[in-house]
Amino acid sequence: MSSLTENEMDRFREAVRLLEDRYADFRLEDEKTDQELRTWLDGSDQPLDWAEPKGVTPDEWFFISTLYGEMTLDGQRTHIRKYFPPLFVDAAKRDMRNFVPGMPDYQGLRSNWMSRRLAKMGEILQNRNVTMAEYTENLRELSRSASPADPMPALDAIIADHQASGWKTLSVFVRDCVGGNSFPIDSRVERELTKHDLPNDERALISACLELGKNPRQIARMFYQSGGGDD
Numbered sequence: 339m340s341s342l343t344e345n346e347m348d349r350f351r352e353a354v355r356l357l358e359d360r361y362a363d364f365r366l367e368d369e370k371t372d373q374e375l376r377t378w379l380d381g382s383d384q385p386l387d388w389a390e391p392k393g394v395t396p397d398e399w400f401f402i403s404t405l406y407g408e409m410t411l412d413g414q415r416t417h418i419r420k421y422f423p424p425l426f427v428d429a430a431k432r433d434m435r436n437f438v439p440g441m442p443d444y445q446g447l448r449s450n451w452m453s454r455r456l457a458k459m460g461e462i463l464q465n466r467n468v469t470m471a472e473y474t475e476n477l478r479e480l481s482r483s484a485s486p487a488d489p490m491p492a493l494d495a496i497i498a499d500h501q502a503s504g505w506k507t508l509s510v511f512v513r514d515c516v517g518g519n520s521f522p523i524d525s526r527v528e529r530e531l532t533k534h535d536l537p538n539d540e541r542a543l544i545s546a547c548l549e550l551g552k553n554p555r556q557i558a559r560m561f562y563q564s565g566g567g568d569d
Contacts, residue, residue, distance in 0.1 A: 341542050342539075346542075347549075349532040350546050364560075368555055372393045375394055378415065379418060381408075382522040394515070396474040397432055397471075397473075398432070399511055400470060401456065402509040403508075403514070404452055404511075405417055407448045413537030425443045428443075432460050434549070437456040437459060441457075442532060443472040450523045452487070455507070462500075477516045481517065487551050489522075490519045492555075493519065509521070513558060517555070519547075519554045520539075520544065520558070521547070526566065527558065527561045531543075531561065
């Protein structure tokens with residue numbers, strides 16, 4: 339079990355207090371994630387061809403979060419908007435089960451691991467004979483057993499399924515679609531952790547949030563906001 343030291347816990351408690359004061363008027367609730375994603379990706383441009391009039395499907399969430407990658411926010415947005423119509427809508431028919439290795443439509447994706455991640459998700463779903471929505475609901479069920487001693491069961495499960503050595507985008511999916519405990523650490527969050535002399539340890543940070551009776555997803559969003567920059 340990974341946990342913060344007593345001194346780290348004191349610093350974390352103070353950091354959370356400062357961030358909660360700073361973002362008291364911000365809308366960082368879980369219920370806002372679908373609309374915020376659509377607002378960000380659509381902006382003033384032609385709206386993406388979403389499957390539903392409102393909301394974001396689990397298939398859409400997994401595809402989009404996988405394409406976040408190591409880019410600026412503008413770069414992420416451009417990348418996702420470029421590949422959403424031809425790769426997700428046309429080639430995969432909006433269904434994660436249709437992603438397989440070697441699809442020609444992967445050509446040009448920013449990182450090679452993105453196509454492997456998409457194909458692996460398709461393989462997992464096909465092998466288990468479940469939809470992405472059913473898989474997501476299973477993760478939600480797992481997340482209900484979370485405790486400071488076992489703080490991120492849903493994230494642990496999807497990491498294990500993907501045999502992932504890096505899982506930031508999986509963590510984003512768990513945070514924003516599943517609603518399970520996660521604390522995605524990118525360069526913005528890492529800057530804020532460093533500012534408070536806190537470790538880059540997702541499991542320990544989630545456990546600390548639970549010990550304080552806080553929602554790890556909201557605290558993670560505060561760290562992201564405060565980290566500044568455009569990563």
